[in-house]
Amino acid sequence: MSTEQQEHGKGGVYSSQGKEFTRDSNYITDRIVETPSAEGDHPVESGRYRLVVARACPWAHRSIIVRELLGIGEAISMGVCGPTHDADSWTFDLDPGGVDPVLGIPRLKDAYEKRFPGYPRGITVPAIVDIATGGVVTNNFPQITLDFSTQWRQFHKPGAPDLYPEELRAEMDEVMERVYTEVNNGVYRCGFAGSQESYDAAYDRLFTALDWLEARLGERRYLMGQSITEADVRLFTTLVRFDAVYHGHFKCNRNKLTEMPVLWAYARDLFQTPGFGDTVDFEQIKQHYYIVHKDLNPLQIVPKGPDESGWMTPHGRDTQG
Structure with a gap:
């Protein structure tokens, strides 16, 4: 069983006894670009594509936030x-009749199978689907959001932020890589650990990284300075799920x-920024993790807490840095 299949619910089994969790990162690497020049490139075109997400999923949540920003x-x-x-498969059960109103399909798997019959890997979100053909174009979540910033500029709203500033990219890429390996994926290595040893190691790595972030953000408002970037989006989607899901x-x-006073203030600062908190659905987040991960939570009981009101309390970060 691949780790993609584990993460996306084959029989509700997500961990393997005696093994550490290793994510399968083999995604569809096609890109949607302003000037196609390589095999696998598709042209940027308004109205041609549909972004398919789930509000529960942190990887998809990135694309929701960036699209909004x-x-x-x-x-x-x-x-x-x-x-x-x-x-x-992920399914469109929130739509009338359980069918996506644009793609006309009940399961995201249908779009994968349309392009790749017998698609052997996990059916993941986010995914971008070509509306005319009904086939998936890409599910490469780290590249999707970077391309939204760099390839879809002609459709950005006036005053849209530069989420991937060229002068910061070298340092940003290093920061985002550490955030991904140690935090975004680090919580999964803890949760899906198949042995005490792998859990202990994952736990130590995660909190070492959170302590590093606590120190870094004590000196600046956002991860890269005084402006929100893609790095903040990527960290936020884990932080906003931390107490509701990952802690317990x-x-x-x-x-x-x-x-964690600095990280908590930073997370509230982002939550209260349009495009962040208004894209969060705590109930869907909790339902996903506590219901789908049946090996971790056999009775599928979804907790009522924690109290969400603290997210709107003053953060004081506007004077930081």
């Missing part, structure tokens, strides 16, 4: 899957986010 919603529409899925469900319990 850049104001490209009129150029690329968005379909939303429900928070839970079966062992086969994934045993990331040295402390809660609310007990």
